Every structure is written in C-alpha cells, then in structure tokens.
Amino acid sequence: MTDTDGILSRRVRAELRKLPAVDKLLQEPEIQALVQESGHEVVVESARAVLDELRGRIRGGDPAPAREALIVAVRERLLAVTSPTLRTVINATGVIIHTNLGRAPLSAATLAAMREAGGAYNNLEYNLAVGERGSRYEHAETLLCRLTGAEAALLVNNNAGAVLLMLMALAQGREVIISRGQLVEIGGGFRVPDVMAQSGARLVEVGTTNRTYLRDYEQAIGGETVLLLRVHSSNFRLIGFTHEVSLGELVALGRERGLMVVDDLGSGSLVDTAQFGLAHEPMVQESVAAGADLVSFSGDKLLGGPQAGIIVGRADLVARLKRHPLARALRVDKTTIAGVQANLLHYVRGEATREIPIWRMIAMSQREIESRASAWAAQLARMGLPAVVSEGRSTVGGGALPGETLPTCVVALAAPSPDALAKRLRQATPPVVARIEGDRLLLDPRTVLPGQDDDLLCRVHEAWQARGEGEDE
Ligand SMILES: *Cc1c(COP(=O)(O)O)cnc(C)c1O
Numbered sequence: 001m002t003d004t005d006g007i008l009s010r011r012v013r014a015e016l017r018k019l020p021a022v023d024k025l026l027q028e029p030e031i032q033a034l035v036q037e038s039g040h041e042v043v044v045e046s047a048r049a050v051l052d053e054l055r056g057r058i059r060g061g062d063p064a065p066a067r068e069a070l071i072v073a074v075r076e077r078l079l080a081v082t083s084p085t086l087r088t089v090i091n092a093t094g095v096i097i098h099t100n101l102g103r104a105p106l107s108a109a110t111l112a113a114m115r116e117a118g119g120a121y122n123n124l125e126y127n128l129a130v131g132e133r134g135s136r137y138e139h140a141e142t143l144l145c146r147l148t149g150a151e152a153a154l155l156v157n158n159n160a161g162a163v164l165l166m167l168m169a170l171a172q173g174r175e176v177i178i179s180r181g182q183l184v185e186i187g188g189g190f191r192v193p194d195v196m197a198q199s200g201a202r203l204v205e206v207g208t209t210n211r212t213y214l215r216d217y218e219q220a221i222g223g224e225t226v227l228l229l230r231v232h233s234s235n236f237r238l239i240g241f242t243h244e245v246s247l248g249e250l251v252a253l254g255r256e257r258g259l260m261v262v263d264d265l266g267s268g269s270l271v272d273t274a275q276f277g278l279a280h281e282p283m284v285q286e287s288v289a290a291g292a293d294l295v296s297f298s299g300d301k302l303l304g305g306p307q308a309g310i311i312v313g314r315a316d317l318v319a320r321l322k323r324h325p326l327a328r329a330l331r332v333d334k335t336t337i338a339g340v341q342a343n344l345l346h347y348v349r350g351e352a353t354r355e356i357p358i359w360r361m362i363a364m365s366q367r368e369i370e371s372r373a374s375a376w377a378a379q380l381a382r383m384g385l386p387a388v389v390s391e392g393r394s395t396v397g398g399g400a401l402p403g404e405t406l407p408t409c410v411v412a413l414a415a416p417s418p419d420a421l422a423k424r425l426r427q428a429t430p431p432v433v434a435r436i437e438g439d440r441l442l443l444d445p446r447t448v449l450p451g452q453d454d455d456l457l458c459r460v461h462e463a464w465q466a467r468g469e470g471e472d473e
Contacts, residue, residue, distance in 0.1 A: 268297025
C-alpha cells in the first residue's frame with residue numbers, strides 16, 4: 001500500500017506542478033483580454049477559484065488540464081459570476097400571463113417610456129408650472145380616472161400592497177366583513193386572511209364556502225364594522241350549488257349602514273374578455289359604476305403593463321391612503337410610473353388589443369396560430385424531428401378566468417422521455433419552457449413572441465439531438 005501511495009503522490013505532485021501560478025496564468029493573452037473586458041479583480045478571483053478546484057481534482061487522481069482547457073474554465077467561471085441571473089426565456093407553454101415567467105411582456109411604447117424615464121431627469125416630484133415640489137402620485141391619476149370613471153387613483157408597488165394599504169389605512173383595529181367563499185390564496189404567499197391579520201383589521205367571516213347571502217352580511221354588522229370587502233376568487237371557481245352577493249347589493253347595504261365597500265378585483269380588466277370567446281372577467285369600470293368606494297387591481301395581469309398595484313375610487317379615501325406611512329413604503333419608481341402611463345395610453349387610444357402583447361396573444365386568430373405551428377412543424381420535420389401539428393388549449397393565467405381556455409394549435413413532439421427533453425430545453429440559451437402532455441412535448445405558438453421562432457426551433461433541434469444522454473433521469 002505504502003508503495004502505491006508513494007507512486008501516486010509522486011504522480012500527483014508532478015501533475016500539480018503543471019498548473020501555473022495565478023500570476024503566470026494572468027499573463028496569458030486570452031486572460032489579459034478578459035481583464036480588459038471585466039476588470040482585474042473578478043478575473044483574478046475566477047482564476048484562483050478554477051486553480052483551487054483543479055488542485056482538488058488532481059489530488060483525486062485527475063491529470064492536469066491542457067493550457068486551452070484551463071483558459072476555457074476561467075472564462076466560463078468569469079461568465080457565471082458576471083452574468084445576470086434574470087434571463088430572457090421563451091414561453092412556449094401557452095399560458096399568457098405566467099407569473100413564474102414574469103407575467104406580462106410589455107409593449108414597445110411602454111418599454112420606450114420606461115427607458116426614457118430611467119435614463120434622464122424628469123418632473124417626478126416637481127411641478128413645472130410653479131417651480132415647486134410636486135407629487136409623484138399625480139402622474140397616472142388623470143388617465144386612470146378617465147379610463148375607469150373613478151374620482152381619484154393611486155399607484156403602489158403591487159396589488160398585494162394595495163390591499164394591505166387599504167385595510168391598514170381604513171380598517172386597522174376595526175372589523176371587516178368578507179364572505180367565506182372569498183377567503184382565497186392567490187399564490188406567491190398572498191392569502192386574504194393573512195393579509196387581513198397583517199393590516200390589523202379584524203376579519204369577520206360570513207356565509208359558507210359555497211353560499212353567502214346578503215342577510216349573512218347584515219347580521220354580522222356591529223359597532224366595530226367599518227368595511228365590507230369583496231375579493232375576486234381569481235384562480236379558482238366555485239361551481240354547482242353556489243351563491244355570492246353582487247357588488248351592487250353590497251354597495252346598497254354599505255350606503256344604508258354607513259360602511260365602506262372595497263373591491264379587490266385581482267386581475268381587473270379594462271377590456272371585455274367576452275369578445276374573445278372567454279367568460280366575462282370583471283371590469284374595473286363596472287366596479288366603479290356599481291359604486292364601490294375603492295377598487296384595486298394589478299398592473300401586470302390583464303392590464304398587460306409593468307408590475308404595479310392600482311387603486312381607484314372616492315377622492316377622500318384615496319387622499320387618506322396617500323397620507324398613510326405605508327404608502328411611502330409601497331411607492332412606485334419613475335420607470336414604473338412612465339410604463340403604467342404608456343400602457344394606459346394604449347387603452348385611451350383604443351389600440352390595447354393591437355399594441356399590448358398579452359391582448360395580442362388573447363386576440364390572436366386561430367388561422368394565424370395554425371400557420372405558425374405548421375411552419376414550425378415543417379421546419380422541424382426537415383431537421384428530422386417527428387413534429388406534428390395538433391389541436392390544443394391556451395390559458396390566460398394570472399389568476400384571471402380559471403378553467404377558461406382558448407383553442408390553439410400546438411406543435412407536438414412524441415419523445416421517449418418528454419421530461420428529459422423539457423429539461424434540456426430549460427437549460428438551453430435562451431431557455432425554452434414547454435408543456436408536457438402524456439408522452440408528448442407541446443409548443444404553443446400563442447405565447448412565443450414575434451422574432452423568437454428561429455431561436456426556439458434551433459433550441460428544440462439541439463435538445464432533440466442531445467437525447468439519449470441522461471434520458472432516464
Ligand atoms: C393577483 C391578486 C392579488 C395580488 O396582486 P399582485 O399584483 O400580484 O400583488 C391580490 N388579490 C387578488 C384577488 C389577486 O388575484
């Protein structure tokens with residue numbers, strides 16, 4: 001044993017000596033080029049890390065790498081350190097508002113507005129007419145009022161924040177009545193009862209999971225009650241023997257008993273989804289017209305804009321919200337304000353379904369999708385892949401219209417291990433996220449952005465070629 005150990009360690013020592021010192025490695029022209037690009041510090045750090053790792057491997061019996069392999073390893077290490085973790089992904093799932101994939105891709109005009117706001121000074125909180133301090137809250141307010149018919153509006157970081165702010169500012173230490181059928185969990189940790197508890201408002205549940213009547217609310221109103229809350233059930237649907245009180249009825253009850261009525265619409269749409277063969281998603285204008293005191297909704301669900309929480313409603317209540325310290329903690333930045341405004345302008349101009357990507361996807365004609373799917377299948381077939389066009393269903397997502405789907409055409413690839421294929425696609429550059437149904441991998445053209453087609457097909461081809469490796473994992 002000692003003999004072999006002696007021979008091994010002599011061999012190991014010889015291999016270790018083949019590794020250059022860090023200073024020596026840094027003098028290589030390829031490494032010098034990396035220093036020019038990324039700076040001395042990160043390159044030295046990467047070189048050290050690579051050399052350390054190699055020393056460990058050599059002690060474990062590996063030979064020292066060739067010079068070229070060493071340089072490639074440093075370059076890859078550097079790239080891992082200096083590349084952003086948030087990357088562009090091709091969404092071939094057919095889920096239009098995919099929260100895990102960043103919800104709504106933005107329109108060209110929205111992006112341009114955000115870029116401009118981010119790259120220069122602006123009148124974010126400066127009143128140009130009088131040369132004094134102004135308010136950042138004023139910017140999107142006029143547009144929101146015009147589009148929804150509300151008296152006033154407020155933009156915050158997201159809709160979860162909007163709900164928290166409304167409850168905290170208007171109902172802290174008091175009672176809020178909500179139907180048991182609306183105590184929902186939206187995903188990403190937003191549970192209505194938990195948000196309520198955080199706000200300091202006391203939750204009074206009425207009715208049953210499936211049926212709640214106006215008399216349930218009436219009987220629960222007491223001296224501490226200040227607010228009736230309605231929450232859109234968003235990502236789930238009650239079917240069968242069900243009853244919920246309409247917003248109009250709640251508003252009438254609220255007026256009679258002097259209580260505020262707040263409507264958390266979740267997605268909230270400014271466009272009627274029924275025109276696309278979908279169920280009717282509650283519209284913001286309808287809630288305002290029905291007399292809700294405040295209505296809240298997301299900026300990046302069916303509105304199709306940047307992440308934001310939007311509150312519209314009574315001017316005196318919005319003023320109270322603006323004064324609350326939490327509003328400061330939830331405030332939006334200049335790029336968000338610019339993006340929300342640009343996105344809202346698409347609705348003002350009546351061009352939302354043409355210009356806003358999520359609406360373009362929802363409105364996409366069956367013929368357009370089919371011709372794209374056929375072109376993909378033909379190209380993949382030329383590359384030797386058994387791709388076929390098949391009927392499928394796309395979904396809206398974003399907690400809007402649960403159970404509702406849009407007919408689509410998908411490209412289907414029967415694979416021995418569709419999971420392994422999907423995994424290789426996720427690891428491609430750019431990553432492709434697809435859907436699996438049975439033993440087939442499905443690619444839905446509806447959510448693949450214009451201009452991503454070639455990239456998608458090349459990645460699919462490569463992933464298909466690489467099959468066999470790790471197929472059974
Ligand atoms: C999505 C949703 C929220 C949370 O909105 P974010 O903008 O994601 O913070 C709150 N309430 C309802 C009903 C929702 O559907």
